[in-house]
Amino acid sequence: MSAAHVPVLLNEALDALRIGPAAVCVDATFGRGGHSRAILQRLGPHGRLLALDRDPAAVAAAASIADPRFCIVHAPFSHLGPVLDERGVSRIDALLLDVGISSPQIDDPQRGFSFRHDGPLDMRMDPTRGTSAARWLEEVEEDELAHVIRTYGEERFARPVARAIVAARQTGAITRTRQLAQVVAAAVRQREPGQDPATRTFQAIRIHVNRELEELEAALGQGLHHLAPGGRLVAIAFHSLEDRLVKQFIRRHSTVPDELARLPLREDQLPPRPLVAVGRAIKPSAAEVAANPRARSAVMRVAERVAGVAA
Numbered sequence: 001m002s003a004a005h006v007p008v009l010l011n012e013a014l015d016a017l018r019i020g021p022a023a024v025c026v027d028a029t030f031g032r033g034g035h036s037r038a039i040l041q042r043l044g045p046h047g048r049l050l051a052l053d054r055d056p057a058a059v060a061a062a063a064s065i066a067d068p069r070f071c072i073v074h075a076p077f078s079h080l081g082p083v084l085d086e087r088g089v090s091r092i093d094a095l096l097l098d099v100g101i102s103s104p105q106i107d108d109p110q111r112g113f114s115f116r117h118d119g120p121l122d123m124r125m126d127p128t129r130g131t132s133a134a135r136w137l138e139e140v141e142e143d144e145l146a147h148v149i150r151t152y153g154e155e156r157f158a159r160p161v162a163r164a165i166v167a168a169r170q171t172g173a174i175t176r177t178r179q180l181a182q183v184v185a186a187a188v189r190q191r192e193p194g195q196d197p198a199t200r201t202f203q204a205i206r207i208h209v210n211r212e213l214e215e216l217e218a219a220l221g222q223g224l225h226h227l228a229p230g231g232r233l234v235a236i237a238f239h240s241l242e243d244r245l246v247k248q249f250i251r252r253h254s255t256v257p258d259e260l261a262r263l264p265l266r267e268d269q270l271p272p273r274p275l276v277a278v279g280r281a282i283k284p285s286a287a288e289v290a291a292n293p294r295a296r297s298a299v300m301r302v303a304e305r306v307a308g309v310a311a
């Protein structure tokens with residue numbers, strides 16, 4: 001079991017955040033602090049870094065950073081706005097969201113994220129609150145389960161998988177990751193090459209249990225609200241649903257809605273947009289993926305806050 005996490009797109013994210021020496025930065029996904037430590041190296045003595053993580057183990061790991069410019073808060077990033085307000089931080093210059101789960105979370109069987117190692121079927125990033133995967137699977141209706149597996153896992157055998165889970169729990173609760181993986185494997189009729197048949201279902205249940213897409217949407221909105229003019233938003237996503245959400249968020253706030261764009265209006269008659277997209281989506285190089293296969297699905301998007309436009 002590894003307690004380390006290799007930061008993904010580290011230099012690319014750092015450059016995109018464009019950190020000035022006195023910048024006020026937020027790392028909303030501390031993990032094991034790979035990005036945070038690098039941000040601190042770029043900050044001058046008057047810079048500040050506020051980190052968040054919903055996982056108490058990540059917050060505990062941050063105790064190893066003894067730096068007066070740094071502090072960490074145990075909170076979901078959907079509380080970014082209140083966390084900033086409570087600390088009197090009205091404007092931030094850089095916001096990093098490196099979403100998804102960290103290697104220590106996947107690699108610790110006790111966290112219940114992995115179908116490769118047997119462990120309690122938990123899957124909560126914050127085990128101190130919310131409902132575990134096992135508890136949710138005890139009561140969820142087959143239709144809702146199929147919907148979650150189809151929507152968040154993009155699993156074409158969502159219905160047979162949901163039916164198999166509901167049938168299996170008649171003979172006893174599904175409380176272990178291996179138990180769930182075996183039930184799912186038996187229901188997935190056609191395997192995808194190089195992929196465990198449980199991959200999509202585990203992803204779907206994890207996204208549901210942690211409300212990952214709702215969290216991300218909320219953090220982007222609150223981040224935009226607090227970004228200073230010229231401030232940068234950098235988001236790294238690890239699956240297509242997250243990336244689509246980030247892409248659509250940036251597009252919605254950086255381009256004129258289609259219904260207005262179709263009207264015969266001059267540029268100065270169109271509403272100004274609070275964000276501008278910076279460059280295209282960035283993916284890890286072949287060398288990075290070779291060195292860290294977990295980086296392979298990462299996609300980074302960057303946007304900059306425009307001065308003088310209300311968000």
Ligand SMILES: C[S@@+](CC[C@H](N)C(=O)[O-])C[C@H]1O[C@@H](n2cnc3c(N)ncnc32)[C@H](O)[C@@H]1O
Pocket residue numbers: 005006007008028029030031032033034035036052053054055058075076077078098099100101102103125215216
């Ligand atoms: C990919 S890891 C980040 C790794 C980090 N950049 C590093 O270099 O170590 C994602 C982290 O974000 C945290 N996280 C995911 N969703 C969160 C949310 N909604 N609120 C707060 N933290 C979240 C996870 O607990 C995990 O520690």
